Amino acid sequence: FQVTQFVVKCNSDVASLATASSPPWSNSESSKSDAVTAATDKKHGSKQVISVTPRLYDYILNNVRESKILRELREETSTMHGSQMQVSPDQAQLLSMLVQILGAKRCIEVGVYTGYSSLAIALALPEGGELIACERDAKSLEVARRYYKRAGVSHKVDVKHGLAADTLKSMILNGESCSYDFAFVDAEKRMYQEYFELLLQLVRVGGVIVLDNVLWHGKVADPLVNDAKTISIRNFNKNLMEDERVSTSMVAIGDGMIICRKR
C-alpha cells in the first residue's frame, strides 16, 4: 500500500477532528492512547471511540484484501492528477462487501475517475450483473476501461460518458425506476441532493445508496468553515437525518461515508 498518501489525508482529518472535539468533547482520556478520543459530554454519554492515527491506519490497510488488479490500478493512478480523489482500499472493500451482502445484480456509480471503486464493485458482482458507470471525464475513463478489460469485467460495466444527472434522468425516463440494487455516489459535492433524489427513484425498496465524503475532511463539524461545498454537504447530511424515505448509517471510513437503505 502507498501508506504515505493516506497518512497525509489521515493526519489532516485527525487534526480537524481534534479541533472540533475541544469542548464539549473532553479529551482528558485521549492521553492514554493517541488512537482514542473520549466523548464525555452529557448529550452523548461517556464513550471511547477510535481516532485513526497514521500507525493505526497503516494497520487497517494491512488488513485489507486488495486484489492484484486493484492494486495495480491504484498504483498507476497515484502518478496522475487528482489521485487523491480515489476511494481508499478499505472503502473499496466496504463497497464490495455491501454489494455481496445485498446480493446486488444491478448497480450504479456516479463519479468513476480512473475506476478504482467501480472496479471493486464490478469484481463483486455475479456473472450477469451490471454496473452503470457515470463519468464526465473522457481521459479518466480511458484508464478505467483498460482496467475493466484487464480484470475481465468489461461485459459487466456500462460506461455512460457525460453529466451524471443527465444519465440518471434518462434512465428514469427509460422506465428503469426501482430496478437497481445498489448505488455509489462520489462526484460533484454540491449535487449530492440531486443525485440522491434521482437514485432514490432508481433503486428498489431495500436497495442501498452510499455517498462518499460526507465528513468532508472534518469541515462539516467546524462551524467556522462555511464554503459552498462544506455547506452543501452539511445541509445534505442534515436533510438525510429527517428523511423518512431511508434508514441511514454514517460511517467514519476514509473521508466519511453514509449508507442509506430505501424504505
Ligand SMILES: C[S@@+](CC[C@H](N)C(=O)[O-])C[C@H]1O[C@@H](n2cnc3c(N)ncnc32)[C@H](O)[C@@H]1O
Ligand atoms: C472523487 S472522483 C471519483 C473517484 C472514484 N470513485 C474512485 O474511487 O476512483 C469524482 C469524479 O466525478 C467526476 N464528476 C464530477 N462531476 C461530475 C458530473 N456532473 N457528472 C459526471 N461525472 C462527474 C469527476 O470527473 C471525477 O472523475
